Amino acid sequence: RLLLERREVAALEQALQGQREDLGQRLERLAQRRRRLAQREEQLQDLILKFNAFLEAVVARQERAQERADKARAQAAERDAEVSHLRQELTELLRCRERLAQRLRSLRSFGEYLRAVLARLGRFQDVPAMVAHFEELAGMRALLAQREEARQEQVAQGWERLRRNQEEAGSELLRTKDELRQLRARLEAARQDVLPQESLRAHSQSAATQKTLVLGQIKLAVLNLFQAATTRLKIPVNVALEDTEAQLDMVLLCMQDLTATCAELRPGQLGPCPPRLPVATSHGGARVALSQE
Template sequence: MSRSLWWCQAFKEKMKVITCRWRDLHAKEAQLKIYMEKSGRILKENDKMRIQALKKASKERERRIQKESEVLRAKRELEALRNKHQKLCNKVQKYSIFTKYLEDVVKISQFEEIQEIIWRYKTLMRVHKDLLQSQQGHVEMSEQAKVLLDQYTAEKEAEILQYQNELVQLQLRFDQTQNDILPWQTHWADIQNTNAKKALKLGTIKMAILNLFQCVSMQLKAHLNVPVDDSHRQLNMIQQFIQDLADISMEVKRKSIQNHQLYL
Protein backbone atom coordinates (compact mmCIF):
# COMPACT_ATOMS: atom_id res chain seq x y z
CA MET A 1 0.00 0.00 0.00
CA SER A 2 2.78 2.35 0.81
CA ARG A 3 4.45 1.39 -2.47
CA SER A 4 1.35 2.39 -4.43
CA LEU A 5 1.19 5.69 -2.66
CA TRP A 6 4.80 6.24 -3.45
CA TRP A 7 4.17 5.59 -7.13
CA CYS A 8 1.18 7.91 -7.09
CA GLN A 9 3.18 10.59 -5.39
CA ALA A 10 6.02 10.13 -7.83
CA PHE A 11 3.61 10.25 -10.77
CA LYS A 12 2.06 13.46 -9.48
CA GLU A 13 5.48 15.01 -9.02
CA LYS A 14 6.47 13.95 -12.49
CA MET A 15 3.23 15.33 -13.95
CA LYS A 16 3.86 18.62 -12.17
CA VAL A 17 7.32 18.74 -13.67
CA ILE A 18 5.93 17.89 -17.12
CA THR A 19 3.17 20.47 -16.69
CA CYS A 20 5.71 23.11 -15.73
CA ARG A 21 7.87 22.21 -18.70
CA TRP A 22 4.84 22.26 -20.99
CA ARG A 23 3.88 25.67 -19.65
CA ASP A 24 7.42 26.89 -20.17
CA LEU A 25 7.39 25.51 -23.71
CA HIS A 26 4.11 27.33 -24.46
CA ALA A 27 5.54 30.52 -23.02
CA LYS A 28 8.72 30.14 -25.05
CA GLU A 29 6.66 29.29 -28.14
CA ALA A 30 4.59 32.44 -27.65
CA GLN A 31 7.77 34.47 -27.16
CA LEU A 32 9.29 32.84 -30.23
CA LYS A 33 6.15 33.61 -32.24
CA ILE A 34 6.24 37.24 -31.10
CA TYR A 35 9.94 37.37 -31.96
CA MET A 36 9.31 35.82 -35.38
CA GLU A 37 6.51 38.27 -36.11
CA LYS A 38 8.68 41.16 -35.01
CA SER A 39 11.60 39.82 -37.04
CA GLY A 40 9.27 39.41 -40.06
CA ARG A 41 8.11 43.00 -39.75
CA ILE A 42 11.68 44.17 -39.41
CA LEU A 43 12.70 42.12 -42.45
CA LYS A 44 9.78 43.50 -44.45
CA GLU A 45 10.66 47.02 -43.40
CA ASN A 46 14.29 46.36 -44.26
CA ASP A 47 13.27 44.91 -47.65
CA LYS A 48 11.01 47.89 -48.26
CA MET A 49 13.77 50.29 -47.32
CA ARG A 50 16.22 48.32 -49.46
CA ILE A 51 13.83 48.38 -52.43
CA GLN A 52 13.23 52.10 -51.95
CA ALA A 53 16.97 52.64 -51.74
CA LEU A 54 17.47 50.59 -54.93
CA LYS A 55 14.72 52.53 -56.70
CA LYS A 56 16.21 55.80 -55.53
CA ALA A 57 19.66 54.71 -56.66
CA SER A 58 18.22 53.59 -60.02
CA LYS A 59 16.44 56.92 -60.47
CA GLU A 60 19.59 58.77 -59.50
CA ARG A 61 21.55 56.70 -62.00
CA GLU A 62 18.95 57.36 -64.72
CA ARG A 63 18.98 61.08 -63.95
CA ARG A 64 22.75 61.08 -64.04
CA ILE A 65 22.76 59.22 -67.37
CA GLN A 66 20.09 61.57 -68.74
CA LYS A 67 22.04 64.62 -67.60
CA GLU A 68 25.22 63.20 -69.10
CA SER A 69 23.31 62.55 -72.34
CA GLU A 70 21.89 66.08 -72.28
CA VAL A 71 25.33 67.51 -71.61
CA LEU A 72 26.75 65.44 -74.47
CA ARG A 73 23.93 66.56 -76.79
CA ALA A 74 24.43 70.17 -75.69
CA LYS A 75 28.15 69.85 -76.42
CA ARG A 76 27.36 68.46 -79.86
CA GLU A 77 24.86 71.22 -80.54
CA LEU A 78 27.36 73.78 -79.33
CA GLU A 79 29.99 72.28 -81.60
CA ALA A 80 27.52 72.31 -84.51
CA LEU A 81 26.64 75.93 -83.78
CA ARG A 82 30.33 76.81 -83.64
CA ASN A 83 30.88 75.11 -86.99
CA LYS A 84 27.85 76.87 -88.44
CA HIS A 85 29.05 80.17 -87.04
CA GLN A 86 32.45 79.58 -88.56
CA LYS A 87 30.88 78.74 -91.93
CA LEU A 88 28.73 81.85 -91.76
CA CYS A 89 31.76 83.92 -90.91
CA ASN A 90 33.58 82.39 -93.85
CA LYS A 91 30.60 83.17 -96.11
CA VAL A 92 30.44 86.72 -94.81
CA GLN A 93 34.14 87.07 -95.51
CA LYS A 94 33.68 85.47 -98.91
CA TYR A 95 30.65 87.56 -99.90
CA SER A 96 31.98 90.82 -98.52
CA ILE A 97 33.18 91.65 -102.03
CA PHE A 98 29.54 91.49 -103.19
CA THR A 99 28.58 93.99 -100.51
CA LYS A 100 31.18 96.35 -101.91
CA TYR A 101 29.88 95.64 -105.40
CA LEU A 102 26.26 96.36 -104.35
CA GLU A 103 27.34 99.58 -102.68
CA ASP A 104 28.95 100.65 -105.94
CA VAL A 105 25.76 99.67 -107.81
CA VAL A 106 23.67 101.83 -105.47
CA LYS A 107 25.92 104.77 -106.21
CA ILE A 108 25.43 104.54 -109.97
CA SER A 109 21.80 103.31 -110.11
CA GLN A 110 18.32 104.50 -109.19
CA PHE A 111 18.32 102.47 -105.99
CA GLU A 112 19.02 104.18 -102.71
CA GLU A 113 19.80 101.12 -100.57
CA ILE A 114 21.20 97.64 -101.06
CA GLN A 115 17.99 96.16 -99.64
CA GLU A 116 16.03 97.65 -102.54
CA ILE A 117 18.31 95.84 -104.98
CA ILE A 118 17.76 92.59 -103.10
CA TRP A 119 13.99 93.10 -103.12
CA ARG A 120 14.06 93.85 -106.84
CA TYR A 121 16.17 90.74 -107.43
CA LYS A 122 13.74 88.58 -105.42
CA THR A 123 10.80 90.05 -107.35
CA LEU A 124 12.47 89.30 -110.67
CA MET A 125 13.31 85.75 -109.55
CA ARG A 126 9.71 85.19 -108.42
CA VAL A 127 8.40 86.47 -111.76
CA HIS A 128 10.91 84.26 -113.58
CA LYS A 129 9.78 81.26 -111.54
CA ASP A 130 6.12 82.05 -112.31
CA LEU A 131 6.94 82.31 -116.01
CA LEU A 132 8.76 78.98 -115.93
CA GLN A 133 5.81 77.36 -114.16
CA SER A 134 3.38 78.90 -116.64
CA GLN A 135 5.51 77.70 -119.55
CA GLN A 136 5.72 74.25 -118.01
CA GLY A 137 1.94 74.28 -117.58
CA HIS A 138 1.48 75.22 -121.24
CA VAL A 139 3.85 72.45 -122.30
CA GLU A 140 1.99 69.92 -120.17
CA MET A 141 -1.36 71.13 -121.54
CA SER A 142 -0.01 70.89 -125.09
CA GLU A 143 1.28 67.37 -124.48
CA GLN A 144 -2.01 66.39 -122.88
CA ALA A 145 -3.94 67.87 -125.81
CA LYS A 146 -1.69 65.97 -128.23
CA VAL A 147 -2.32 62.74 -126.33
CA LEU A 148 -6.08 63.38 -126.38
CA LEU A 149 -5.94 64.22 -130.10
CA ASP A 150 -4.00 61.03 -130.86
CA GLN A 151 -6.46 59.04 -128.79
CA TYR A 152 -9.44 60.68 -130.53
CA THR A 153 -7.85 60.11 -133.96
CA ALA A 154 -7.20 56.46 -133.16
CA GLU A 155 -10.78 55.99 -131.96
CA LYS A 156 -12.22 57.66 -135.09
CA GLU A 157 -9.95 55.64 -137.38
CA ALA A 158 -11.14 52.49 -135.64
CA GLU A 159 -14.75 53.61 -136.09
CA ILE A 160 -14.14 54.42 -139.78
CA LEU A 161 -12.55 51.00 -140.30
CA GLN A 162 -15.50 49.37 -138.59
CA TYR A 163 -17.95 51.35 -140.75
CA GLN A 164 -16.00 50.40 -143.88
CA ASN A 165 -16.17 46.73 -142.91
CA GLU A 166 -19.89 47.05 -142.24
CA LEU A 167 -20.32 48.84 -145.60
CA VAL A 168 -18.52 45.99 -147.38
CA GLN A 169 -20.74 43.47 -145.64
CA LEU A 170 -23.85 45.46 -146.55
CA GLN A 171 -22.67 45.72 -150.18
CA LEU A 172 -22.17 41.95 -150.29
CA ARG A 173 -25.61 41.41 -148.80
CA PHE A 174 -27.08 43.91 -151.30
CA ASP A 175 -25.44 42.13 -154.23
CA GLN A 176 -26.66 38.78 -152.93
CA THR A 177 -30.14 40.21 -152.50
CA GLN A 178 -30.04 41.60 -156.04
CA ASN A 179 -29.06 38.16 -157.32
CA ASP A 180 -31.88 36.62 -155.31
CA ILE A 181 -34.39 39.24 -156.53
CA LEU A 182 -33.64 38.77 -160.24
CA PRO A 183 -35.42 35.37 -160.53
CA TRP A 184 -38.34 36.73 -158.53
CA GLN A 185 -38.51 39.79 -160.78
CA THR A 186 -38.62 37.50 -163.82
CA HIS A 187 -41.28 35.38 -162.15
CA TRP A 188 -43.24 38.51 -161.24
CA ALA A 189 -43.03 39.73 -164.84
CA ASP A 190 -44.36 36.36 -165.98
CA ILE A 191 -47.17 36.59 -163.45
CA GLN A 192 -47.99 40.12 -164.61
CA ASN A 193 -48.00 38.98 -168.26
CA THR A 194 -50.23 36.03 -167.38
CA ASN A 195 -52.53 38.30 -165.39
CA ALA A 196 -52.66 40.73 -168.33
CA LYS A 197 -53.58 37.92 -170.71
CA LYS A 198 -56.17 36.60 -168.31
CA ALA A 199 -57.51 40.12 -167.78
CA LEU A 200 -57.76 40.58 -171.56
CA LYS A 201 -59.46 37.21 -171.91
CA LEU A 202 -61.80 38.06 -169.03
CA GLY A 203 -62.60 41.40 -170.68
CA THR A 204 -63.36 39.60 -173.93
CA ILE A 205 -65.60 37.13 -172.10
CA LYS A 206 -67.39 39.93 -170.27
CA MET A 207 -67.87 41.77 -173.58
CA ALA A 208 -69.30 38.60 -175.17
CA ILE A 209 -71.60 38.08 -172.18
CA LEU A 210 -72.74 41.71 -172.44
CA ASN A 211 -73.43 41.30 -176.17
CA LEU A 212 -75.41 38.11 -175.54
CA PHE A 213 -77.28 39.83 -172.71
CA GLN A 214 -78.16 42.72 -174.99
CA CYS A 215 -79.34 40.27 -177.65
CA VAL A 216 -81.49 38.50 -175.07
CA SER A 217 -82.90 41.83 -173.97
CA MET A 218 -83.74 42.66 -177.57
CA GLN A 219 -85.36 39.25 -178.05
CA LEU A 220 -87.36 39.69 -174.88
CA LYS A 221 -88.11 43.27 -175.86
CA ALA A 222 -87.75 44.22 -172.24
CA HIS A 223 -85.42 46.43 -170.30
CA LEU A 224 -83.65 44.22 -167.78
CA ASN A 225 -82.35 46.21 -164.78
CA VAL A 226 -78.88 44.67 -164.59
CA PRO A 227 -75.67 46.76 -164.25
CA VAL A 228 -73.36 46.71 -167.25
CA ASP A 229 -70.39 45.43 -165.20
CA ASP A 230 -72.38 42.68 -163.41
CA SER A 231 -71.38 39.81 -165.68
CA HIS A 232 -72.55 37.14 -163.22
CA ARG A 233 -76.17 38.32 -163.23
CA GLN A 234 -76.03 38.82 -166.98
CA LEU A 235 -74.78 35.28 -167.43
CA ASN A 236 -77.49 33.97 -165.12
CA MET A 237 -80.14 35.85 -167.15
CA ILE A 238 -78.69 34.43 -170.38
CA GLN A 239 -78.71 30.91 -168.95
CA GLN A 240 -82.29 31.41 -167.80
CA PHE A 241 -83.26 32.70 -171.28
CA ILE A 242 -81.59 29.72 -172.97
CA GLN A 243 -83.30 27.36 -170.55
CA ASP A 244 -86.66 29.00 -171.21
CA LEU A 245 -85.99 28.91 -174.96
CA ALA A 246 -85.09 25.22 -174.73
CA ASP A 247 -88.26 24.53 -172.76
CA ILE A 248 -90.34 26.41 -175.34
CA SER A 249 -88.65 24.52 -178.16
CA MET A 250 -89.33 21.21 -176.45
CA GLU A 251 -92.94 22.22 -175.88
CA VAL A 252 -93.31 23.24 -179.53
CA LYS A 253 -91.82 19.96 -180.69
CA ARG A 254 -94.07 18.02 -178.35
CA LYS A 255 -97.21 19.78 -179.62
CA SER A 256 -96.09 19.37 -183.21
CA ILE A 257 -95.74 15.65 -182.68
CA GLN A 258 -99.13 15.49 -181.04
CA ASN A 259 -100.77 17.38 -183.94
CA HIS A 260 -99.05 15.17 -186.43
CA GLN A 261 -100.35 12.10 -184.67
CA LEU A 262 -103.88 13.52 -184.68
CA TYR A 263 -103.80 14.06 -188.43
CA LEU A 264 -102.75 10.49 -188.95
Protein backbone atom coordinates in the same frame (compact mmCIF):
# COMPACT_ATOMS: atom_id res chain seq x y z
CA ARG B 1 0.14 -8.12 15.73
CA LEU B 2 -2.84 -6.03 14.71
CA LEU B 3 -1.16 -3.06 16.25
CA LEU B 4 1.92 -3.82 14.29
CA GLU B 5 -0.07 -3.97 11.13
CA ARG B 6 -1.74 -0.71 12.02
CA ARG B 7 1.61 0.86 12.57
CA GLU B 8 2.83 -0.44 9.25
CA VAL B 9 -0.30 0.87 7.57
CA ALA B 10 0.16 4.24 9.25
CA ALA B 11 3.80 4.27 8.23
CA LEU B 12 2.81 3.39 4.70
CA GLU B 13 0.17 6.10 4.70
CA GLN B 14 2.70 8.61 5.98
CA ALA B 15 5.17 7.50 3.33
CA LEU B 16 2.42 7.63 0.71
CA GLN B 17 1.36 11.05 1.96
CA GLY B 18 4.95 12.22 1.75
CA GLN B 19 5.21 10.85 -1.76
CA ARG B 20 1.93 12.55 -2.61
CA GLU B 21 3.16 15.84 -1.29
CA ASP B 22 6.45 15.35 -3.08
CA LEU B 23 4.56 14.45 -6.29
CA GLY B 24 2.32 17.53 -5.85
CA GLN B 25 5.34 19.72 -5.41
CA ARG B 26 7.00 18.18 -8.41
CA LEU B 27 3.79 18.64 -10.42
CA GLU B 28 3.61 22.25 -9.24
CA ARG B 29 7.21 22.83 -10.24
CA LEU B 30 6.49 21.13 -13.57
CA ALA B 31 3.45 23.37 -14.13
CA GLN B 32 5.53 26.40 -13.26
CA ARG B 33 8.21 25.26 -15.70
CA ARG B 34 5.51 24.74 -18.34
CA ARG B 35 4.18 28.23 -17.72
CA ARG B 36 7.69 29.65 -17.94
CA LEU B 37 8.29 27.64 -21.12
CA ALA B 38 5.01 28.94 -22.56
CA GLN B 39 6.00 32.50 -21.69
CA ARG B 40 9.44 31.97 -23.19
CA GLU B 41 7.81 30.44 -26.28
CA GLU B 42 5.54 33.45 -26.57
CA GLN B 43 8.52 35.72 -26.13
CA LEU B 44 10.40 33.72 -28.75
CA GLN B 45 7.40 33.98 -31.12
CA ASP B 46 7.33 37.73 -30.57
CA LEU B 47 11.05 37.89 -31.12
CA ILE B 48 10.71 35.80 -34.29
CA LEU B 49 7.89 38.04 -35.57
CA LYS B 50 9.89 41.13 -34.74
CA PHE B 51 12.96 39.62 -36.38
CA ASN B 52 10.93 38.71 -39.49
CA ALA B 53 9.51 42.23 -39.60
CA PHE B 54 13.02 43.57 -39.17
CA LEU B 55 14.26 41.33 -41.98
CA GLU B 56 11.36 42.43 -44.22
CA ALA B 57 12.09 46.06 -43.41
CA VAL B 58 15.77 45.49 -44.14
CA VAL B 59 14.93 43.75 -47.44
CA ALA B 60 12.50 46.55 -48.35
CA ARG B 61 15.14 49.17 -47.50
CA GLN B 62 17.67 47.24 -49.56
CA GLU B 63 15.21 47.01 -52.48
CA ARG B 64 14.41 50.72 -52.23
CA ALA B 65 18.10 51.47 -52.00
CA GLN B 66 18.70 49.23 -55.04
CA GLU B 67 15.89 50.97 -56.94
CA ARG B 68 17.28 54.37 -56.00
CA ALA B 69 20.72 53.21 -57.06
CA ASP B 70 19.31 51.87 -60.37
CA LYS B 71 17.42 55.11 -60.93
CA ALA B 72 20.52 57.08 -60.07
CA ARG B 73 22.59 54.98 -62.48
CA ALA B 74 19.89 55.35 -65.18
CA GLN B 75 19.69 59.09 -64.60
CA ALA B 76 23.46 59.28 -64.66
CA ALA B 77 23.48 57.32 -67.94
CA GLU B 78 20.78 59.60 -69.36
CA ARG B 79 22.70 62.66 -68.23
CA ASP B 80 25.85 61.22 -69.76
CA ALA B 81 23.97 60.52 -73.02
CA GLU B 82 22.41 63.99 -72.92
CA VAL B 83 25.79 65.53 -72.24
CA SER B 84 27.26 63.56 -75.14
CA HIS B 85 24.37 64.62 -77.39
CA LEU B 86 24.71 68.24 -76.29
CA ARG B 87 28.43 68.05 -76.95
CA GLN B 88 27.73 66.71 -80.44
CA GLU B 89 25.15 69.45 -81.01
CA LEU B 90 27.62 72.02 -79.72
CA THR B 91 30.25 70.65 -82.09
CA GLU B 92 27.78 70.78 -85.00
CA LEU B 93 26.69 74.29 -84.02
CA LEU B 94 30.31 75.41 -83.87
CA ARG B 95 30.92 73.89 -87.28
CA CYS B 96 27.75 75.53 -88.62
CA ARG B 97 28.85 78.81 -87.08
CA GLU B 98 32.20 78.48 -88.77
CA ARG B 99 30.55 77.67 -92.10
CA LEU B 100 28.17 80.61 -91.71
CA ALA B 101 31.07 82.87 -90.83
CA GLN B 102 32.96 81.69 -93.92
CA ARG B 103 29.84 82.17 -96.05
CA LEU B 104 29.33 85.62 -94.54
CA ARG B 105 32.91 86.53 -95.39
CA SER B 106 32.42 85.15 -98.91
CA LEU B 107 29.09 87.03 -99.32
CA ARG B 108 30.40 90.32 -97.97
CA SER B 109 31.29 91.41 -101.49
CA PHE B 110 27.73 90.63 -102.60
CA GLY B 111 26.41 92.77 -99.75
CA GLU B 112 28.54 95.65 -100.93
CA TYR B 113 27.30 95.02 -104.47
CA LEU B 114 23.66 95.01 -103.28
CA ARG B 115 24.17 98.26 -101.37
CA ALA B 116 25.70 99.78 -104.49
CA VAL B 117 22.72 98.58 -106.57
CA LEU B 118 20.33 99.97 -103.93
CA ALA B 119 22.06 103.33 -104.08
CA ARG B 120 21.97 103.29 -107.89
CA LEU B 121 18.29 102.29 -108.16
CA GLY B 122 16.94 104.51 -105.41
CA ARG B 123 13.52 102.79 -105.45
CA PHE B 124 13.87 100.69 -102.30
CA GLN B 125 14.33 101.64 -98.68
CA ASP B 126 16.90 98.98 -97.84
CA VAL B 127 18.57 95.85 -99.17
CA PRO B 128 16.02 93.36 -97.64
CA ALA B 129 13.17 95.17 -99.42
CA MET B 130 15.06 95.00 -102.71
CA VAL B 131 15.91 91.32 -102.17
CA ALA B 132 12.27 90.59 -101.27
CA HIS B 133 11.18 92.33 -104.47
CA PHE B 134 13.59 90.30 -106.60
CA GLU B 135 12.61 87.11 -104.76
CA GLU B 136 8.98 87.89 -105.58
CA LEU B 137 9.96 88.40 -109.22
CA ALA B 138 11.87 85.11 -109.15
CA GLY B 139 8.83 83.39 -107.64
CA MET B 140 6.60 84.85 -110.35
CA ARG B 141 9.11 83.70 -112.97
CA ALA B 142 9.12 80.19 -111.50
CA LEU B 143 5.31 80.22 -111.42
CA LEU B 144 5.18 81.36 -115.05
CA ALA B 145 7.69 78.68 -115.99
CA GLN B 146 5.59 76.10 -114.17
CA ARG B 147 2.45 77.29 -115.95
CA GLU B 148 4.29 77.22 -119.28
CA GLU B 149 5.45 73.69 -118.55
CA ALA B 150 1.89 72.69 -117.63
CA ARG B 151 0.64 74.33 -120.85
CA GLN B 152 3.27 72.50 -122.88
CA GLU B 153 2.20 69.29 -121.17
CA GLN B 154 -1.44 70.03 -122.02
CA VAL B 155 -0.46 70.79 -125.64
CA ALA B 156 1.48 67.53 -125.81
CA GLN B 157 -1.50 65.69 -124.37
CA GLY B 158 -3.75 67.46 -126.89
CA TRP B 159 -1.49 66.41 -129.77
CA GLU B 160 -1.44 62.88 -128.41
CA ARG B 161 -5.26 62.84 -128.18
CA LEU B 162 -5.43 64.29 -131.71
CA ARG B 163 -3.10 61.58 -132.99
CA ARG B 164 -5.18 58.88 -131.29
CA ASN B 165 -8.37 60.43 -132.65
CA GLN B 166 -6.86 60.55 -136.14
CA GLU B 167 -5.81 56.92 -135.84
CA GLU B 168 -9.27 55.99 -134.57
CA ALA B 169 -10.87 58.07 -137.34
CA GLY B 170 -8.61 56.38 -139.93
CA SER B 171 -9.54 52.97 -138.58
CA GLU B 172 -13.20 53.95 -138.53
CA LEU B 173 -12.89 55.30 -142.10
CA LEU B 174 -11.31 52.04 -143.26
CA ARG B 175 -14.08 50.08 -141.57
CA THR B 176 -16.65 52.41 -143.13
CA LYS B 177 -15.08 51.95 -146.57
CA ASP B 178 -15.14 48.19 -146.12
CA GLU B 179 -18.77 48.34 -145.03
CA LEU B 180 -19.53 50.66 -147.99
CA ARG B 181 -17.93 48.22 -150.43
CA GLN B 182 -19.91 45.40 -148.87
CA LEU B 183 -23.11 47.44 -149.05
CA ARG B 184 -22.40 48.35 -152.68
CA ALA B 185 -21.84 44.70 -153.49
CA ARG B 186 -25.08 43.82 -151.72
CA LEU B 187 -26.84 46.69 -153.52
CA GLU B 188 -25.54 45.49 -156.88
CA ALA B 189 -26.67 41.96 -156.09
CA ALA B 190 -30.05 43.26 -154.94
CA ARG B 191 -30.27 45.41 -158.08
CA GLN B 192 -29.57 42.38 -160.24
CA ASP B 193 -32.28 40.52 -158.33
CA VAL B 194 -34.75 43.42 -158.53
CA LEU B 195 -34.05 44.34 -162.18
CA PRO B 196 -36.72 41.98 -163.61
CA GLN B 197 -39.18 43.23 -161.01
CA GLU B 198 -38.30 46.84 -161.87
CA SER B 199 -38.83 46.18 -165.59
CA LEU B 200 -42.18 44.57 -164.79
CA ARG B 201 -43.08 47.48 -162.54
CA ALA B 202 -42.00 49.95 -165.25
CA HIS B 203 -44.21 48.12 -167.76
CA SER B 204 -47.08 48.19 -165.27
CA GLN B 205 -46.48 51.88 -164.62
CA SER B 206 -46.38 52.54 -168.38
CA ALA B 207 -49.66 50.67 -168.88
CA ALA B 208 -51.18 52.49 -165.92
CA THR B 209 -49.93 55.79 -167.34
CA GLN B 210 -51.46 55.02 -170.72
CA LYS B 211 -54.73 54.05 -169.06
CA THR B 212 -54.56 57.21 -166.98
CA LEU B 213 -54.02 59.27 -170.16
CA VAL B 214 -56.93 57.54 -171.87
CA LEU B 215 -59.09 58.09 -168.78
CA GLY B 216 -58.04 61.74 -168.72
CA GLN B 217 -58.90 62.11 -172.40
CA ILE B 218 -62.27 60.47 -171.76
CA LYS B 219 -62.91 62.76 -168.80
CA LEU B 220 -61.88 65.77 -170.90
CA ALA B 221 -64.16 64.70 -173.75
CA VAL B 222 -67.06 64.14 -171.34
CA LEU B 223 -66.38 67.54 -169.76
CA ASN B 224 -66.33 69.21 -173.20
CA LEU B 225 -69.57 67.47 -174.18
CA PHE B 226 -71.09 68.39 -170.83
CA GLN B 227 -70.09 72.04 -171.14
CA ALA B 228 -71.21 72.19 -174.78
CA ALA B 229 -74.57 70.56 -174.02
CA THR B 230 -75.30 72.62 -170.95
CA THR B 231 -74.15 75.82 -172.65
CA ARG B 232 -76.10 75.14 -175.83
CA LEU B 233 -79.23 74.11 -173.99
CA LYS B 234 -78.75 76.71 -171.25
CA ILE B 235 -79.30 74.17 -168.52
CA PRO B 236 -78.51 75.31 -164.97
CA VAL B 237 -76.42 72.59 -163.37
CA ASN B 238 -74.87 71.96 -159.98
CA VAL B 239 -72.30 69.30 -160.88
CA ALA B 240 -68.64 69.36 -159.81
CA LEU B 241 -65.97 69.39 -162.50
CA GLU B 242 -64.40 66.21 -161.07
CA ASP B 243 -67.70 64.25 -161.10
CA THR B 244 -67.32 62.65 -164.54
CA GLU B 245 -70.13 60.13 -164.02
CA ALA B 246 -72.64 62.89 -163.24
CA GLN B 247 -71.42 64.84 -166.27
CA LEU B 248 -71.81 61.74 -168.48
CA ASP B 249 -75.32 61.13 -167.14
CA MET B 250 -76.16 64.76 -167.87
CA VAL B 251 -74.83 64.43 -171.45
CA LEU B 252 -76.89 61.25 -171.96
CA LEU B 253 -79.97 63.00 -170.61
CA CYS B 254 -79.37 65.91 -172.97
CA MET B 255 -78.94 63.53 -175.92
CA GLN B 256 -82.10 61.66 -175.04
CA ASP B 257 -83.95 64.92 -174.63
CA LEU B 258 -82.68 66.18 -178.01
CA THR B 259 -83.60 62.87 -179.65
CA ALA B 260 -87.10 63.08 -178.20
CA THR B 261 -87.44 66.68 -179.32
CA CYS B 262 -86.34 65.79 -182.86
CA ALA B 263 -88.80 62.92 -182.94
CA GLU B 264 -91.61 65.24 -181.94
CA LEU B 265 -90.66 67.84 -184.54
CA ARG B 266 -90.09 65.37 -187.44
CA PRO B 267 -91.98 62.22 -186.71
CA GLY B 268 -91.86 60.91 -190.29
CA GLN B 269 -88.12 61.25 -190.86
CA LEU B 270 -86.77 59.68 -187.71
CA GLY B 271 -86.87 56.11 -186.74
CA PRO B 272 -88.08 54.83 -183.46
CA CYS B 273 -86.90 57.05 -180.61
CA PRO B 274 -86.01 55.90 -177.21
CA PRO B 275 -88.42 56.65 -174.45
CA ARG B 276 -88.11 60.16 -173.15
CA LEU B 277 -86.63 60.58 -169.73
CA PRO B 278 -88.15 62.83 -167.14
CA VAL B 279 -87.38 66.47 -167.45
CA ALA B 280 -85.74 66.68 -164.02
CA THR B 281 -83.45 64.03 -162.48
CA SER B 282 -81.00 63.84 -159.57
CA HIS B 283 -77.56 62.18 -159.46
CA GLY B 284 -75.28 61.92 -156.44
CA GLY B 285 -77.25 64.49 -154.47
CA ALA B 286 -77.06 67.12 -157.33
CA ARG B 287 -80.44 68.08 -158.86
CA VAL B 288 -80.49 68.87 -162.63
CA ALA B 289 -83.43 70.69 -164.32
CA LEU B 290 -83.83 70.27 -168.11
CA SER B 291 -85.74 72.82 -170.19
CA GLN B 292 -87.57 71.83 -173.33
CA GLU B 293 -87.04 73.92 -176.40
